[in-house]
Amino acid sequence: MARKAPSPFPSINIFIILFFFFSFTLSPFSPQVVSASVFKRLRLLSTEETQPTSTSSVLSLSLHPHSSVIKPPYDSYSDLVLSRLASDRARAEVINSNIERALSAFNRPHGIKPDVQVQPEDLEAPLTPSGGAYAARVGVGQPVKEYYLIADTGSQINWLQCLPCDPCFNQSDPIFDPSGSSSYSPLSCTSQQCTALSPDYKCGQNNTCIYRALYGDNSVSIGEFATETVSFGSSGSVQKVAIGCGLENQGRFGKAAGILGLGGTAVGFPSQIQAKSFSYCLVDLDSSSSSTLEFNSVPPGDSILVPLIMNPKSEIYYYVELTGITINGEQVPIPASDYQIGEDGRGGIIVDSGTTITALPAQVYNSVRDTFVKYAKNLPPAAGIGDLDTCYDLSSTPTRDGFPMMSFQFSGGKTLPLKPQNYLFRADSDGTFCLAFKTTSQSVSIIGNTQQQGFRVTYDLANKMFGFSPNKC
Template identity: 50%
Template sequence: MRVGQPQQPSFFVLDTGSDVTWLQCLPCAGKNGCYEQITPIFDPELSSSYNPVSCDSEQCQLLDEAGCNVNSCIYKVEYGDGSFTIGELATETLTFVHSNSIPNISIGCGHDNEGLFVGADGLIGLGGGAISISSQLKASSFSYCLVDIDSPSFSTLDFNTDPPSDSLISPLVKNDRFPSFRYVKVIGMSVGGKPLPISSSRFEIDESGLGGIIVDSGTTITQLPSDVYEVLREAFLGLTTNLPPAPEISPFDTCYDLSSQSNVEVPTIAFILPGENSLQLPAKNCLFQVDSAGTFCLAFVSATFPLSIIGNFQQQGIRVSYDLTNSLVGFSTNKC
């Protein structure tokens, strides 16, 4: 995506778990105000289309956390891993690949940013809130495909396109308590083709708005309730007794020494969707390589909060399509 006029090429992290789109901006707030990124940090002074948003504007009122500085709207976003961004809310012209320039999009110009953003310029907010990119574009649908973590190719993001015909479809579930999250209907999980003995209620939102399961491209590793994770872990261990174990490496507790293995087969892990559809994860999406010595760990962890998350590592190579008009989400493997 390109930002401003003249256009500056920028690389972003896609995040379906938050709403504010932002990029790092000059001047940085002190020595550690900006993290290291691949491209030059955006300078709003050099863009003719950059316009700060006032404190009493409609856009500023849409923020979950906002302040005011000399009538400029100040935004702040904190993420679950402790990362954060603070800066000035503005409107700017964005240009997507193979698309016309789109003016007056609300974005954050981050002057104080900290976190593991993998050298990206910033983050594209694709959550369900009113200030997310999909909401501002009034998109009827969007889809993305995240390439493998070691791929030289780029991940893709498309708006207003039909999902692949072979997509496995599940309803999106609305939660008024957390409107930014993209909840999906999941009724169970399986390991090695055998359904796990867990109740479908473990993935449902309760009366207080807690629980449920979201698809979050901004979280790396899938997180499950502790009881669900233990059942998954025991089932996986029972089918991998032929693999040499390795010491656990935080945050993982189930690891293997595959340094002497030339070909490894692991049981298929799947999310069971309505209609007896089964989203089977590729083997490479189930084991996470944690070092260069050949240590791989089960790429799932026990959640520390009452929410299940399908993380981006498990989404690699899967085109995830959101039909916002009909509140559906589709999954199609090998569609990057």
């Protein structure tokens, strides 16, 4: 029976956040240190009374650039770009920090404490409220209420803000009221969905599971973990999906109501609805158009199929083997050590929906940049901005005049041609565009959403394949 979720905590301030940190890490219900189970894929829930209703039909959500949901409050487009770049830097640091903690927990002998301790700011990837992400329109509850949730392949916990939240952040939709939904059901502390959150949960009053989602930008959501009916527009619904009901929330969520975590763990949304695949087609970040986020759809027939690799020591992220980048027929080789996951679980390249600019090791980026500059002599140069050091003034450049041809090369000899809008990124409102690549000193490289725009990108989880299909979205 639906009921109003009790608020388990007082208003958040710095002392409360510290209290949460120590109380969670010292709780008998969660270890003092990160458990390998946080990052390791757990088996699909099969015996739990609250198991999601299985479905193999195609389910579809509308997918919108975050900046079309809420216009970011910046004085100039250049400021917006700088904010996106800053979010990318923070996101890369947290992704790598998550992997390092996973490796520390995974590799240590049984009974030996790892060196890496849980830090509140490291538990999830940072958000991108600056408009560098995409938001899905998701139906929640019975009767159905629709909300914008940030679709994030770098997060695993699904949650939305709930009444009676205190404090609450601003969102574009009315806040979800669990007492008004007949399908809302709190999870117990011993449920498989709750324990799969370890160490990101605590046992609250009446044996109720309390989740926490703390992000690299100091945003936070803490509340009741429950099951609820999730609806996909006119394409159907799935019952008993584990989702957080955020009662203590603060931070910058860009007026979205919460997070749709697409990461590859048992509490991630694809596993929760038992989807065999998911796919999206990304429109331009600054577009007012929308596309779709689909589950259980097959890759289009013209898809370029390449292996989807799961890191056995850190399975929240989706890896691909990028072996080279070709510019006007000249191949820029990428050393195997830069595109393969090492035996220690480090390295490799992930595909990420929440990162804007592709990040490569310095030696690879320098080769890409220098080769590109060699073939882009007809493009008038412009000053760089932030992390983007190779820019051009295209305010008066005719369409397709002087643009090099670029493509990605993947393991198995597969080639993905890129259009100029996939390798040049708008940097201001005056016609300056920059090469949409940058250097990273982190272990893991990232293919950002600029290179994914205009493609139907399929994550075929059943067959462990990526599909890239040219699409007008």
